[in-house]
Amino acid sequence: MKLRAVIAIIACKFTKFLLRILKKGGTNLPGKIAVKICPSVLGVMARGVTTIIITGTNGKTTTSRMIEQCLVEAGVSFFCNKSGANLLTGITNEFAQNSDIFGRCRKQYAVIECDEAAFRQVSRYVNAKHIIVTNIFRDQVDRFVELETTMSGIRAGIENSPEAIVSINADCSLTTSLVKNVKNRIIYYGVNCPVYEDLVSEVSDAQYCINCNAQYNYEYKTYGHLGSYVCPECGYKRPETEVYVTEVVSGDLDSTTVKLKINNDEKLLRINLPGGYNVYNAISAAAVAKGIGISEDKIITALSSFECGFGRMENFHIGGKNVRMILIKNPAGCNQVLNFLKNTVKEKCLFVTIVNDRISDGTDISWIWDANFEKLEDLGDNLPMIYVGGARADDMANRLKYAGRSIDRIKIIKDDDMLLDEIDKADVDVFIMPTYSAMLSFREKISKRYNLKSYWEN
Amino acid sequence: MDELKICYLYPDILNLFSDSGNITCIKKRLEWRGIKADITEIPVGESLNVSDYDLFFIGGGQEFEHGFNIPDFADKKAKEIKKAVDDEKVFLAIGTGYQLLGNYCKAVDGTQYDMSGAVNFHTIAREERFIGNYCFESEELGGLKIVGFENHAGKTYLSDGVKPLGKVLKGYGNNGEDFTEGARYKNVFASYSHGSLLPKNPVLADYIIKTALERKYNKEFELSQLDDTFELNANKAMLDRLLG
Numbered sequence A: 001m002k003l004r005a006v007i008a009i010i011a012c013k014f015t016k017f018l019l020r021i022l023k024k025g026g027t028n029l030p031g032k033i034a035v036k037i038c039p040s041v042l043g044v045m046a047r048g049v050t051t052i053i054i055t056g057t058n059g060k061t062t063t064s065r066m067i068e069q070c071l072v073e074a075g076v077s078f079f080c081n082k083s084g085a086n087l088l089t090g091i092t093n094e095f096a097q098n099s100d101i102f103g104r105c106r107k108q109y110a111v112i113e114c115d116e117a118a119f120r121q122v123s124r125y126v127n128a129k130h131i132i133v134t135n136i137f138r139d140q141v142d143r144f145v146e147l148e149t150t151m152s153g154i155r156a157g158i159e160n161s162p163e164a165i166v167s168i169n170a171d172c173s174l175t176t177s178l179v180k181n182v183k184n185r186i187i188y189y190g191v192n193c194p195v196y197e198d199l200v201s202e203v204s205d206a207q208y209c210i211n212c213n214a215q216y217n218y219e220y221k222t223y224g225h226l227g228s229y230v231c232p233e234c235g236y237k238r239p240e241t242e243v244y245v246t247e248v249v250s251g252d253l254d255s256t257t258v259k260l261k262i263n264n265d266e267k268l269l270r271i272n273l274p275g276g277y278n279v280y281n282a283i284s285a286a287a288v289a290k291g292i293g294i295s296e297d298k299i300i301t302a303l304s305s306f307e308c309g310f311g312r313m314e315n316f317h318i319g320g321k322n323v324r325m326i327l328i329k330n331p332a333g334c335n336q337v338l339n340f341l342k343n344t345v346k347e348k349c350l351f352v353t354i355v356n357d358r359i360s361d362g363t364d365i366s367w368i369w370d371a372n373f374e375k376l377e378d379l380g381d382n383l384p385m386i387y388v389g390g391a392r393a394d395d396m397a398n399r400l401k402y403a404g405r406s407i408d409r410i411k412i413i414k415d416d417d418m419l420l421d422e423i424d425k426a427d428v429d430v431f432i433m434p435t436y437s438a439m440l441s442f443r444e445k446i447s448k449r450y451n452l453k454s455y456w457e458n
Numbered sequence B: 001m002d003e004l005k006i007c008y009l010y011p012d013i014l015n016l017f018s019d020s021g022n023i024t025c026i027k028k029r030l031e032w033r034g035i036k037a038d039i040t041e042i043p044v045g046e047s048l049n050v051s052d053y054d055l056f057f058i059g060g061g062q063e064f065e066h067g068f069n070i071p072d073f074a075d076k077k078a079k080e081i082k083k084a085v086d087d088e089k090v091f092l093a094i095g096t097g098y099q100l101l102g103n104y105c106k107a108v109d110g111t112q113y114d115m116s117g118a119v120n121f122h123t124i125a126r127e128e129r130f131i132g133n134y135c136f137e138s139e140e141l142g143g144l145k146i147v148g149f150e151n152h153a154g155k156t157y158l159s160d161g162v163k164p165l166g167k168v169l170k171g172y173g174n175n176g177e178d179f180t181e182g183a184r185y186k187n188v189f190a191s192y193s194h195g196s197l198l199p200k201n202p203v204l205a206d207y208i209i210k211t212a213l214e215r216k217y218n219k220e221f222e223l224s225q226l227d228d229t230f231e232l233n234a235n236k237a238m239l240d241r242l243l244g
Helices: A003-021 A029-037 A041-046 A060-074 A088-097 A116-125 A147-159 A173-179 A276-292 A296-305 A331-344 A373-382 A393-402 A416-425 A436-450 B021-031 B071-086 B096-100 B202-217 B229-243
Strands: A050-055 A078-080 A109-113 A130-133 A165-169 A186-191 A217-223 A226-230 A243-251 A256-261 A266-271 A312-318 A321-326 A349-354 A386-389 A410-412 A429-434 B003-009 B036-042 B055-058 B090-094 B104-106 B112-114 B121-138 B144-158 B166-170 B183-185 B188-191
Touching: A003 A029, A003 A041, A003 A088, A029 A041, A029 A088, A041 A088, A041 A116, A050 A060, A050 A116, A050 A147, A050 A276, A060 A078, A060 A109, A060 A276, A060 A296, A060 A312, A078 A088, A088 A109, A088 A116, A116 A147, A130 A147, A130 A276, A147 A173, A165 A173, A165 A276, A186 A276, A217 A276, A217 A331, A243 A276, A256 A276, A266 A276, A266 A296, A276 A296, A276 A331, A312 A436, A321 A436, A331 A373, A331 A429, A349 A393, A349 A416, A349 A436, A373 A393, A386 A393, A386 A416, A393 A410, A393 B021, A393 B229, A416 A436, A429 A436, B003 B021, B003 B202, B021 B036, B021 B055, B021 B090, B021 B202, B055 B096, B071 B096, B071 B112, B090 B096, B090 B202, B096 B144, B096 B188, B121 B229, B144 B202, B144 B229, B166 B229, B202 B229
Parallel strands: A050 A109, A050 A130, A078 A109, A130 A165, A165 A186, A186 A243, A321 A429, A349 A386, A349 A429, A386 A410, B003 B036, B003 B055, B055 B090, B090 B188, B104 B121
Antiparallel strands: A217 A226, A243 A256, A256 A266, A312 A321, B104 B112, B121 B144, B121 B166, B183 B188
């Protein structure tokens, strides 16, 4: 045990303590200091903990929360990195806060959401026992530039984790390609049927075979490039699934009911979150929980009682109505939200989009032109008005105009407080679709005004 | 009813930067004026007969899947494209699509790939990318300020007979050295600007549309004025941020 590591842990804890006194929610500074003092301190702290790494483009946060719920049901102790602190520094901080000053962790499990680009680095220090890759889509192109870069990082992360059981989304041809040559135990999970009647048309991130470049055939698609792909040339195809959904029985604004197979029998599961993409999040959590050895009944209980978190279909009850917040951060995720809304909204409501272009949002907002906002117009008079906010409100308003919305049905409100005033006044249910930094700040604003819990207190 | 036949080349592979917003923009701005927009998508493997179309759009893609090396283009379509450019068909080409119109692209490892040779310029790849919001000024359009988002690893150098689309006011443009951005040659409009480019640069959008209509019908066109408040607000918001 190096003295340097002890100092790093103490410095990290102390900084965090100071920030808490000052009521600052900033989650990266303590970790930054620790990594600066001792770059490998994470390795020291992670030694005695069973670590679960959740990575992939979309669904990391929700899947992590679902896995936690499974661990709660199983009655084991764990900690997690909440509120999206998913780079090396944030993860180091979480371990430090849950260890004594000698780096001995007090918990059995660590549930770690890890940024795709940071996974390679984190895996050098953490010998993960469970890894889940949720899916791979294009995300924030100015940060990652190319899918191949993202993928090679995840691949390296898996290679650095020879003991891990790896849960893989069988429906994503990019994700399955990551484990072609690894010896780990793989749990493939997937949805063995379509999830939406009416799917938005969107650009596929993987039309062509990753091995031979021939165009994939699909028996069905669930969304984006996810589905039962098979390459007519080289035969590369969706693998057999071990954990899977056989039928989407019903879905509404609050939940989706599916038939799920984890071990032997199909079970009915009411996922306590709406939307097809949350079906994926639920079965990915189920796959991980199975790998951990949690019983089927406990998994089902966990997923049906799960309460969502942090701007992901989060429901605030404000002024006698539901105000749901649904993070949008890339075209694939946004199209999922649009799929869900188009198929589920049956009454008059108000939409609000808040688009920022900070680093955490992706500074290039071109992607709004790849998200199929045209679909919103199918809602007709159930959607008389859309409010638009954020630093790039003008671009978003313009996007909606070109999506076929008449401009008198779009209102630009750049000031967050005024926007919240307007939301407060609404007498119908509200759906807020913010980008990442907008979600953080607007959620904070809602919490303050309505006295809800702040995220750093979670 | 007047009509533009639009060819959207490689929507299957050159689609990384959401440049399809340019197609959406052209289509809407035509329809709002009672002009028909007939859009045909030509993916890899589909044959292209350039005389069928009035306006061509090619967007940006990523190197992982295709890069400079698109056999379908080199073997089949490059010649057709050059023919169409020579014939003064109207082109809007962004990013990779822009690079395809030049003489050649040199990859980081030194390999040189022949492009269509339709427009006299070449591109040299580099490791670092030019990324960010930027703006440039078009002399041809009376000092019009155009905004967009650039994200490219290629440095493009224009040669004889080719003008830039604009002069860089903020950002990198073609190569980060000579303040040129994009290319203008005959009826080719080429740029590194994503964003998408046209929706928040409506004057440029209309200029391209007008050029295509005049080329097709061989007469002057006066486009009716649209309410561009949203478009110009988006343009101005970015200009204010970049130029202060």
